[in-house]
Amino acid sequence: MQPAMQSAFTALRPSVRIARRHFAAAAQSTLAGCEENAAKSPPPTPKGDGKMRGWQLHCYGEIDELQLSDKLKIPPIRSSQECLVRVRATSVNPIDLAMLRGYGAIVLNKMRGQPSDGIEFPLILGREFCGELVHKGMGVSSASLPLGSRVWGVVPLQLSAGSHAEYVSVPSSCIAAAPKQLDDGEAASVLYAGLTAWSGLYITGGLGGICGATTSSGGGANKRVLVLGGSGGVGSLAIQILKSQKVQVLATCSENAINMVRSLGADCVVDYNNCEAMQGLANYAPYDIVLDCAGQGAQKAADSGFDFRQYITFTSPMLANIDRKGLGLGAIQNIVDLVQSNARSVTQRGGLVKWGFFSPSPHGIQFLQRLVESRKLLPQIDSVFGFDELPKAFERMKCGHLRGKIVVKL
Numbered sequence: 001m002q003p004a005m006q007s008a009f010t011a012l013r014p015s016v017r018i019a020r021r022h023f024a025a026a027a028q029s030t031l032a033g034c035e036e037n038a039a040k041s042p043p044p045t046p047k048g049d050g051k052m053r054g055w056q057l058h059c060y061g062e063i064d065e066l067q068l069s070d071k072l073k074i075p076p077i078r079s080s081q082e083c084l085v086r087v088r089a090t091s092v093n094p095i096d097l098a099m100l101r102g103y104g105a106i107v108l109n110k111m112r113g114q115p116s117d118g119i120e121f122p123l124i125l126g127r128e129f130c131g132e133l134v135h136k137g138m139g140v141s142s143a144s145l146p147l148g149s150r151v152w153g154v155v156p157l158q159l160s161a162g163s164h165a166e167y168v169s170v171p172s173s174c175i176a177a178a179p180k181q182l183d184d185g186e187a188a189s190v191l192y193a194g195l196t197a198w199s200g201l202y203i204t205g206g207l208g209g210i211c212g213a214t215t216s217s218g219g220g221a222n223k224r225v226l227v228l229g230g231s232g233g234v235g236s237l238a239i240q241i242l243k244s245q246k247v248q249v250l251a252t253c254s255e256n257a258i259n260m261v262r263s264l265g266a267d268c269v270v271d272y273n274n275c276e277a278m279q280g281l282a283n284y285a286p287y288d289i290v291l292d293c294a295g296q297g298a299q300k301a302a303d304s305g306f307d308f309r310q311y312i313t314f315t316s317p318m319l320a321n322i323d324r325k326g327l328g329l330g331a332i333q334n335i336v337d338l339v340q341s342n343a344r345s346v347t348q349r350g351g352l353v354k355w356g357f358f359s360p361s362p363h364g365i366q367f368l369q370r371l372v373e374s375r376k377l378l379p380q381i382d383s384v385f386g387f388d389e390l391p392k393a394f395e396r397m398k399c400g401h402l403r404g405k406i407v408v409k410l
Contacts, residue, residue: 050074054165055390056122060102063394072124075161075169080139083172085151087131089188090163092393092406093233095358096125100394104157104319106327111158126163127358128154130178130187140172152178152187154195154360164390166410173362179372182379189379189405190237190368197238197293198364200312200356201225205289208245216366221246226287226308229294230266231257233405234314236380238291239264241368244376250284252294257403260380282306286350298337298353302344308351316355380404 054072057065077084098104109120130152133145145151153175155162162168178187201220202212208219218241225242229235230251242249243265251266254273261269268284270277272294285306292300292313301311317337322330341353371377382404385393393406 052166053387054124056124057100058121060100060105063100063391063398065100066391066394068388068390072165074167077135077137077169079171080137081172082137082169083133083140083145083151083153083175084135084167084169085129085131085153085175086134087129087163087166087168087410089131089184089407089409090126090129091189091192091408092390092397093127093192094397095127095157095192096162096164097394097397099123099125102323104323106322106330107319108158110327112160120160123160124162124165126155126165126168127157128152128188128190128192129163129168130182130184131168133175134167136172145172145175145177150178151175152191154191154365156360157358164408174360174365176362176365176369179369181372181375185381185384185407185409186379189233189381189407190372190377191365192358193233193379193405194237194241194368194377195360195364196314196356196358197234197241197291198367199359199361200291200314201238201241201289202364203359203361204354204356205291205310205312207247207289214363216363216370218245218367220288222248223288224248224284225250225289225291226281226284226306227251227266228272228290228292228296229253230261230264230269231380231404232293232402233380235291235293236261236264236404237377238293239266240377241371244371244374250281250287252278252281254401260403264380279305290351291356298341298345298355301341301351301353302348304349307349310351311345311349311353312356313353314356316357318355382406384409 050073052072052074053070055066055068059065133147133149133151136145153170155168155170156174201207206213207223208217211217212219225247227235227238227249230239231253239249239251249266250268251261252270252272253261255271258269258271270281272278282305287308290308290311295315297315298313318334321333325333345351345353380403382402383396384407387408387410390408393408396406
């Protein structure tokens with residue numbers, strides 16, 4: 001029996017060797033996979049207690065109404081297309097200061113489906129952010145927005161929970177992968193002002209035709225645009241947007257901001273306090289678009305001193321009229337204001353007055369992202385504050401004469 005058993009073991013040796021090699025390879029592969037997974041940090045998750053820090057508003061008023069709390073509820077995901085983002089940086093925009101004082105309350109409450117009886121409180125302000133995607137609805141693609149990815153985004157005006165908090169929940173259409181070319185503070189200072197400028201130029205102004213308004217194609221080569229207030233958040237981005245599309249750009253600003261605005265690419269920069277220089281802008285008229293980023297408003301269009309085809313202002317009286325007179329009478333007043341300002345501008349300057357608005361458009365986000373990635377757009381930062389210093393950031397906004405955006409880092 002012994003020779004027979006020895007012969008059997010001899011026959012099995014090749015199979016044993018092969019099995020050993022397969023086992024060793026499998027074990028090594030498993031170990032490598034474990035090491036790789038250990039090296040990768042898991043997707044971030046919201047706090048276990050469901051609470052966050054944030055600045056709340058319990059009634060309209062001045063900056064002292066802002067209250068910091070560390071016991072706010074993390075906003076939930078309410079639909080399959082929503083995303084929850086841990087905020088790393090945000091900003092303060094003029095609309096935040098206006099909403100603090102009650103601007104647009106009637107219309108925004110209607111958009112929220114709420115009566116205008118104070119039920120909108122508490123509010124969290126903040127319209128843009130950069131952060132980490134920590135949770136998302138089932139309908140959000142993992143390919144385009146994986147958990148843990150760095151994103152930038154905007155908060156639609158009708159949402160009562162903004163980005164001045166540790167977490168914010170927004171529709172997936174309002175966020176995208178943040179450009180690697182920008183740090184968190186820079187990424188948090190592009191989209192609200194950038195989309196406002198993009199919407200005014202391409203949706204309201206039709207600068208790129210139908211394609212410019214409905215896609216991220218841009219357009220407007222060889223047009224001539226005058227930007228009023230070229231050193232602010234919207235104006236500084238508008239200049240860069242226009243120059244990237246081969247538009248001839250003229251801009252106004254204060255004397256001490258001329259070099260900054262010129263560095264953005266403007267072909268001609270004028271001090272708005274210099275009467276002679278302002279009169280010289282008539283030599284370049286008519287303008288295809290005069291973009292009012294300085295808050296002059298529609299009533300100033302006819303008195304501008306130069307002809308234009310379109311005068312687009314972001315200082316619309318629409319929400320203020322409704323706040324003051326209610327939905328019905330406010331709507332009538334809006335029509336009256338628009339007709340009166342256009343009657344004067346058409347007869348005196350040959351062009352129309354239009355109101356421009358912020359639009360959280362995915363096409364606009366793609367357009368701005370492409371410009372940042374090609375290094376044709378870089379936000380100008382006026383000042384940076386810590387999260388606990390948010391009221392100081394509002395004070396800086398209240399002082400005016402900004403040189404770019406106000407950033408708040410968490």
